[in-house]
Amino acid sequence: MAKSYSCVLCNKTHLTVNNRRTIINEKLRDYLARTLKRNVENETICLKCRAQVYRDMKTVMNSQQIRQGIATCQSNDEDDPDFLAEETLPSELISPKSIQLNLSSTSKSHRRCTLCQKNSSNRHRQVVVPHEARTQAFIEKCIVIPTNSRCCPNHLLGNYFTQESFKDTREEDYQRLTGLTRNQFEAVANTVTDLRKSEIRSVKTCLAILLVKLRTGLSNSILAILFSLEIHQIQRTTHAARSSLMKSFVPSFFGFQHMSHDKFTRDLTTPTARTLFADNQQDTEILVLDGTYIYLQKSPHHHFQKQTYSMHKGRSLVKPMVIVATDGYIPNVLGPYxxxxxxxxxxxxxxxxxTNADEINTWMHEDDVMVVDRGFRDAEEFLKKNEFQS
Known part of the structure; x- marks a missing residue:
């Protein structure tokens, strides 16, 4: 691959032979070294920057000669007591040709909203981002929005962005990160009432950290980067979110005790299942039971590794027992084992x-039906003794 040459000043790349010069001249090399504060020997400069540097060097040399002449005149006039010397001007400061700023910028598009990336259409027309809103984005978020960029009208309040528009997350991002839709996430956050809000995180941030960790399996160090927190803060946050969900959310929406037997039979049993398995009896509960797998990484703990290794799957895993209604609703999950x-x-x-796990003996009634596969054949006699149908 041919070597690529770039200008030492403007960083322009892929310079051709006719548009580049190697820095060999001593005066040019010393001037650039003082300006850039680094060694520039054997580096390349484009012809445009080279001509500009020579003009600057000529200007500096002329100004130095003028200052030397003024200094000579001042030394000759020091003997004259009536002569009042003017204040000397400070030496000329030479700034670099260009300064790079590490600022984020949005793409300039007339088709997509700058904030939510929603496409423009006849039903969903977009407006030009006002100058005041672009200034607001630069001051508050250090984000440069190009001129004539478009955004949705609901992001604006007058000529300024609303505070919610900076914090909004797209619907697709909610599902990718947490596994929940926006409305589902809001509903879960509203049920968590005992989670304390602090200066470093809100209730929604605390809940989002736990859900993202469960969804993606990212380490605490990566989550700390994503949420701009320290690792120990991520650890405390996940523990607090889990404890709060187990205390306020889970008992109301999960487990046998969150729904009565009659309501389960009336609302969650399909007519087809009732016809096939219960002879159209309205008070008979029909459950579908099956074990599933949650795969784990190999544990360094030898005893735990032996208990979680499955000879059937050839991997480390645990087995939850999932209990499902005939319409797909999951009232409870036992285990894992x-x-x-x-x-x-x-x-x-x-x-x-x-062991009466989660009060299952109290919740289920006689003649309730459990739909199982052949993996439960060794428990068929046990279920019949307890007066359950399988």
């Missing part, structure tokens, strides 16, 4: 009824 040979579907369901 270890993946070794002691825990198959039959042994897990036996353990749940023997």
């Amino acid at each position: 270890y993946a070794d040979g002691h825990n198959n579907d039959a042994s897990i369901i036996k353990h749940a009824f023997k």
